[in-house]
Structures are given as C-alpha cells and as structure tokens.
Amino acid sequence: MSTPLNIGMIGYGFMGRAHSNAYRQVNQFFQREYRPVLKACCARKKDKIKAFAENWGYESYETDWRNLIARDDIDVIDVGSPNNTHKEIVLEAARAGKMILCEKPLAMNVAEAEEMCAAVEKAGVANMVWFNYRRVPAISLAKQVVDEGRVGKPFHYRATYLQDWTIATDVPQGGAALWRLDAAVAGSGVTGDLLAHSIDTAEWLNGPIARVTAATETFVKERTHAETGKVQPVGIDDACMFLAVFENGSMGTFESTRYARGRKNYNTFELNGDAGSVFFDLEDPQYLQYFKYADPASGQKIESHLTGWQKIHVTNPEHPYMDAWWVPGCTIGYEHTFINALADFLESLETKKPVQPDFKSGLRTQKVCEAVLDSAKTGKWVEIK
C-alpha cells in the first residue's frame, strides 16, 4: 500500500529538473508510505512547459501558478521558480492548505521570509527549503562526527564557495538561466545564491552565528540586460567575504565569488576543534576528511607519529543515506542529494516530525545573509537577532 502525493512543480529550469528527477526516483530507492505523483508542472511559456511535462512525465501542465494552486488534485506545491516569485506563490499555496517545498534562498529578504514563515505556520502545512547539500552523505557524516563530540570544542569554521561562470563582461544579466545576475529577480548575488548554502551548512554543524562583518564587490559594473537589450548597472554582489563569530565562541571566515577562474562549484568547509577537525570539498564529494586528535569519550590525546588526516570514502551502508544506494565503493552524485532530501521529507509526513531545514531555518539563513549585506554597506559588525 502507498499513499499518492500529487506534486505541482513550478519552474522548469535547473531546479525544476533536479526536483522532478527526485520525485521520479525516490520510491525506487527509499521505502516510504508516500509516493510522489507528477501531477502537473507550471511556467508562463506554454511551449517550454509542455515540452518539460512530456520529458519528465507530468500528467498535465499549467501556465498560471494560481490555477495550479487552485486545483484540488494538487497536494504539494514545489517552488522552483526565480527568487522574486517565491513569496507570492508561498502565501497563496499556504492559504490553499498545500504542503510547500521551496528552493533556496527562501526569499528576497528577511521581511519576505518572515511573512512566508508566518503563513506556513498559520496554515499548519508541511514545509521544507531545498538546501540539498545537507544531504550529501559526507556532509551528513560531518554532522554525525560533530554530534558525537569528535571535533570537541570548536575554534574555527572556514567556508568557501567559488565559481567562475560570470567573469566574461559579455555575459548578459537577466532572462532564462541568467536571472541570478539580476538583483531585481535574485535579491542579491553570491550572498543569497552561494553563501546561503554555506551559512545553512555552517549553522547546522556549528550552531548559530552571533555577528558578522563583511565586504562585497561587483567587478563588472554594467551588463546588457537580456530582456530589454539595454546596458544597465549591475546590482548584485559578484564576490562577498565575511567574518563571523558563532554563539559557541568559535570564529568563522566565509568567502564566495563567481570570479575564481577554474573553480566550478568549489563549496568547501573546515571545522577545527580541540579534539579534531573535519574538511569537505564538493568537487570531491564522496570524501569526508577527518583529523582525530583526542578520544571523544575520555578526551585523552591519541596523536602519535602515525596520526594524520583520514580521507573517508563515504560509500558504506553505515554512512548516511548510503544503505539506500549502491554497494560500498560505488559513489552517488549531485542529483542524489535532492532524492535524499525528498526521502527525508516523505519520512517526516509519516513520523509527523517537521523536516529540516524548514522555513524557520530558511528564515534564519536569510537573517545572516541580510546582516552580511548590511555590514558590507556600513562597514560595521552586525548582530544576528
């Protein structure tokens, strides 16, 4: 027996594909009571969404998201459209009592995210933000290592998120896949798009960030807008660096850019504590690196002439999510992080325990992003409230 869960997917870009793939595969690998059904997808351009529906096997399509939300045969609204559409869709979906899965960042700013949080809480509907990197098995293992006390008292958190796809001055802003360069649509540049991931991971592993100080830069000041054809000022941050102090007293550095030649999706973090350290690099995603200095139970130092970093190939069945996948040594990839996230969401519907990260957690990340952008403007430290 399984219970169908009718999906209404909004958006057909990179995330529309990643999420649709997850809906199609999740029950093949995870035993879950709920079974996503690709009921309908939605976007404004009829030819594009029709082709998308046919390719992924959606039963139907809509060209107005309001019609999708109004349908009685839709249980879940998945918001995979650009950031400036999230709020309106979420408020309407919550009013209609739909469950909501929303792409990151949750919103354009804190004010929007607060409204969205209040709406899902008032409606009492299940909600999740697709911060998929928590579901990289090596990152989930890092969380386990931290929770087991193997890092001990934390001192330093170091995150980088580097890409290189906007260096050319003739990359237009706006339109199709390039909306991430348009501040009116994206809200911000690398801060909301890339550092939101780093912040979500950092707070999950190392607890809340108390305060930040930041600097941002926009290297290319004007770009042609793909939709208007006009050369317009660029409003996004191309690069952002910030210092953070965590509530647990540790210090953090965060660096993000789309101008790091040769870095394609270089999302790394390192956490150093008195008992050990962990390091992860998304361009080498099946490994977690771990340095063990002391035994977590006794605190006794075990470092010797043979101590060194362990490079753990996270593919054994005892590793997070891996018992659902292949035999030891066979790796999984980017798309599986969305499938793992969805498996957790479906499980939460059975256990009735809210899945993480939910909208409240997405709001928290939004607060850190906004504090970073405020600090970059004023040059001052900003407390996260």
Ligand code: SOE
């Ligand atoms: C930007 O290039 C991007 O696609 C982000 O929007 C995603 O969230 C990130 O995971 C990969 O890079």
